Amino acid sequence: MEITGVETYTLGLPIDRTVGDSRLEITDMYTVVVELETDGGYTGTGWMNSLGFAPDLLERFVDSQFADIVVGTDPFATDALQDRLRAQTIYYGELGLSAWPRSAIDVACWDIKAKAAGVPLYELLGGDGGDGKSGDDSRVRAYASSMDAHHDLDELTDLHGGFAEEGFSAFKTKVGDKSPTEEARRIAEIREAVGSGAEIFVDANQAWTVAEAIETLDAMGEHGIDWIEEPISQFDLDGHRRVAEATGPPLATGEMLNRPEQFRYLLERGGMEICQPDLIRAGGISGQMDVATLAATYNVPLATHFYYPVSAHVVSAAPTGYVVEYIPEYDVAPILDPAPVVEGAQVHLPDRPGHGYRIDPDAKDERLVTFD
Numbered sequence: 001m002e003i004t005g006v007e008t009y010t011l012g013l014p015i016d017r018t019v020g021d022s023r024l025e026i027t028d029m030y031t032v033v034v035e036l037e038t039d040g041g042y043t044g045t046g047w048m049n050s051l052g053f054a055p056d057l058l059e060r061f062v063d064s065q066f067a068d069i070v071v072g073t074d075p076f077a078t079d080a081l082q083d084r085l086r087a088q089t090i091y092y093g094e095l096g097l098s099a100w101p102r103s104a105i106d107v108a109c110w111d112i113k114a115k116a117a118g119v120p121l122y123e124l125l126g127g128d129g130g131d132g133k134s135g136d137d138s139r140v141r142a143y144a145s146s147m148d149a150h151h152d153l154d155e156l157t158d159l160h161g162g163f164a165e166e167g168f169s170a171f172k173t174k175v176g177d178k179s180p181t182e183e184a185r186r187i188a189e190i191r192e193a194v195g196s197g198a199e200i201f202v203d204a205n206q207a208w209t210v211a212e213a214i215e216t217l218d219a220m221g222e223h224g225i226d227w228i229e230e231p232i233s234q235f236d237l238d239g240h241r242r243v244a245e246a247t248g249p250p251l252a253t254g255e256m257l258n259r260p261e262q263f264r265y266l267l268e269r270g271g272m273e274i275c276q277p278d279l280i281r282a283g284g285i286s287g288q289m290d291v292a293t294l295a296a297t298y299n300v301p302l303a304t305h306f307y308y309p310v311s312a313h314v315v316s317a318a319p320t321g322y323v324v325e326y327i328p329e330y331d332v333a334p335i336l337d338p339a340p341v342v343e344g345a346q347v348h349l350p351d352r353p354g355h356g357y358r359i360d361p362d363a364k365d366e367r368l369v370t371f372d
Helices: 055-070 078-092 096-117 153-165 180-194 210-223 237-246 260-268 284-297 308-317 361-367
Strands: 003-020 025-038 043-050 139-145 170-174 199-203 227-229 251-253 302-304 321-326 346-348
Touching: 003 055, 003 361, 025 055, 025 096, 043 055, 043 096, 055 078, 055 096, 078 096, 078 284, 096 284, 139 199, 139 308, 153 170, 153 180, 170 180, 180 199, 180 210, 210 237, 237 251, 237 260, 260 284, 284 302, 284 308, 302 308, 308 321, 308 346
Parallel strands: 139 170, 139 321, 170 199, 199 227, 227 251, 302 321
Antiparallel strands: 003 025, 025 043, 139 346
16 A cells, blocks of 8 residues: 555634643644545544644645655555654754654554554554543543643632533643742642542643752642642753652653653653653654553553544553543644544543544635645
8 A cells, every 4th residue: 555645734723712831822723634645545634733833834844845755655664654754854853843744644644554454543553442440441531631820710710620520530730830839829729629539730831940840849739739740841851850759749741752762761760750742742653652662661651642532542552551631722623523522531432443533624624724
């Protein structure tokens, strides 16, 4: 089988209000779609979510740098294809921006592979359709994650209390831009809203120094924190170990990493206690599965970052698969056919061959964004 065509386009997904984290404010999201056609009659779909930044560059990157390489290749030979795409970008950086379109292509290839095999993606990856915790072998547990750094206390309480009413038992909130006392007060409000038995995760998006992380986590500790995510700069590799050793909650990180070697360094040194590969930064399905194997070697839970419709397949198949992240503000359900189902704090795994989703034709017509 050969890939015969590459189509790339961008869809707009405006957000109803300004949301963000300690570093970022977002009002619009763009989804850059990559579709691969084959001479076997199968179409594979991958996508990248651009949070208001440079969707035109991502779209043009595929068309100008990768499309000619992809056409004529075997979609089953994902490792060989990824090597060729890396070689195309190595002199100006195979990581960063270039990793995104390469990963989206990998997702589309795995979609084709599972369709050709006639099985859901999780089954092709070796999963049984569950995470061992849900009680239902066609679902994977999810946590509610919100871009809520700019919410006031009442909004924060209403938001997470609403998630609890929907059945979620784990919640993530943004921290990192306030004093330790104020951060602790916000956690106390969430704890009151979701109950003593719920899990609360906090995400600083690399905003703190090691000392600030330790001080703020100490202030929040009495309210029960179940992991601390990205407390410090991704480049302070040894600092991760220091934070992990000095604080109680497990240190979660990995969403900004691109290569398995980067994960291995932190796993070996105890600076990654929850492993969070991002589907589109870490190399698509191929990359996430490589990281899942590493995480299992160190007996570290895998909690994928973002992209829940596809990443749920990986968590199902991963030996230490734990949970997927569901961010309502960034949900791509409005553009997918059929829409992904998140119900009772669980992502339903599609029983259709492939990863289970295509771009809704009507959504494509209504939301298409063009660039000069």
